[in-house]
Amino acid sequence: MELSKTAALISETEMYSARNYNPLPVVISQGEGSWVWDADGQKYLDMLSAYSALNHGHRHPKIVAALKEQADALTLTSRAFHNDKIGPFLRKLCQMAGYAKALPMNTGAEGVETAIKAARKWGLLHKRVPENQGEIIVCANNFHGRTTTIISFSSEEQYRYGFGPYTPGFRIIPFGDGKALEEAITENTVGFLVEPIQGEGGVIVPPEGYLREVRAITREHNVLLILDEIQTGLGRTGKLFAYEYEDARPDILILGKALGGGVYPVSAVLADDAVMGVFTPGDHGSTFGGNPLGAAVAARALEVIEEEGLVEQAFALGQYFTKRLAELNSPAVKEIRGKGLLIGVEIKEEYGVARVYCEKLMELGILCKETRKQVIRFAPPLVIARDEIDWAIERIAQVLT
Ligand SMILES: Cc1ncc(COP(=O)(O)O)c(C=O)c1O
Structure with a gap:
């Protein structure tokens, strides 16, 4: 047959x-x-x-047209050189999201890794946490990607089993519990990484007021609030960013997925100068991050969100x-x-x-x-x-x- x-x-x-x-x-x-x-x-x-x-x-159609037009002009330079699309893309992104700076990567997991590196180095330089002692608090039932560092702080046994040794420096607390966050913070805590709604974890919406509360707690203790809006961001939840429901603007915002308009992998980390300023030439990068094809597509994807x-x-x-x-x-x-x-x-x-x-x-x-x-x-x-x-x-x- x-x-x-x-x-x-x-x-x-x-x-x-x-x-x-x-x-x-x-x-x-x-x-x-x-x-x-x-x-x-x-x-x-x-x-x-x-x-x-x-x-x-x-x-x-508008995003595919941007992809085709850019494919006919220039696709890749690496960041060894400037290209004429990265600037307009990052300007649009920073203006729409309301941050001073953005760092473009490709996948969500790379965005999360970038945020972790930024928070750790910020802790060292600005909070005077001793070298290699910075701690990041995360939530049980999280999903932030699949790299070895990220699965090191997953609470899903299958995501971890067999892939150790794990990256140290993370502490897991229950999701939706502001008191648990307050109790987990130590003098070495540099960041709190959380999804506004746990997507892969089963579409878990935290109690009302949670994001507002963790914003206040992290501010009070000089801990960076890092929101992973890779899945919730760019309109999905009925706001441009899910944190807007509770006015919980994070110190580091991670975006991915829809940033690529459904045609190309583009992610980005956004922050103001104090945090993004920790990166100096050679600290971090990606061959494809910020490439002109992805930048042209992402800029158009952002415009379409507004236009439509x-x-x-x-x-x-x-x-x-x-x-x-x-x-x-x-x-x-x-x-x-x-x-x-x-x-x-x-x-x-x-x-x-x-x-x-x-x-x-x-x-x-x-x-x-x-x-x-x-x-x-x-x-x-x-x-x-x-x-x-x-x-x-x-x-x-x-x-x-
Ligand atoms: C909240 C969240 N963070 C990070 C990721 C990882 O993104 P990527 O698969 O592009 O690495 C995902 C993917 O599902 C996600 O939902």
Whole structure:
């Protein structure tokens, strides 16, 4: 019997790919806006958005045009030379986010590593913490990436097992607990690294007032507040940055994912001069960080967020989608939580695991992915239309009720 294109492509991938992923059995070969098509022509609504990297939707025409135009002019210089796109990109980024300086990298994990290095060196130079003694406090159930340093402070056994020895200098406290932060701070604490909403951890929203509280505590103790907004930033939660809900402007802001407009990996760390000033030539870098192709794409991606009102759209449609989900009154659902278009639906254990629901949704034409065992994450592109959400709700209703 002849294999479908999908089956043949999955079989080829499984033959040659390391087994570090367990994707749903769909092979995507085309995308436009909120929609994708598989290798056999089947159409799906993308409700994962590459973990929020596709906030602008697939192949946003303005961003693809910027990519093509730049590809015809210049793609890579390395930072050994200046290029004519990095300045305009960083200016736009700093002005939009309200920081003095930005340091461009490529992936989220590199952004987090950059923030860790900045905080440690700031501790040494400005807080007079003895060399190699700086401590960073992080939260249980965090997700900040997969490098050896970052997994050193993960509380997920699978992310760590077998990959030691681990990087020292991190202390884990419960998420959402301001008192625990206050108690964990010592004279050697240089930073507190936290996600405003834990995305991979199951779309966990901290208690109201938490970010405001940790902002006050870190300020009082001269500890840098480092917010990882790689997943929550750039409109996803219905604000440009999730910290705006509580006026908790961090000392270091880490961005990634959607900064690349869904077409190119771009991340960045933002801070004011006192913190960013710790870096001197040769301290840190990346061959591809700030390259003209990525810079042109990211600058356009930022403009599109403003031009198309994506933040306001995420706020309004997030409320609408959450309300429609709640109205399903599904007996299988334990909790619906999130902000804007970052929505977690937790399935009661007696109703099975989230993966099974994601597989059923896939059969009905909706792509989403479980996070942790019991949570379905719905995070569609911010360009999704209300009637596309209605279309999705009809199918989600079939699976959940
Ligand atoms: C909050 C957060 N931080 C960091 C990362 C790591 O980003 P990357 O996979 O680009 O290294 C992710 C990715 O899911 C994330 O959600």
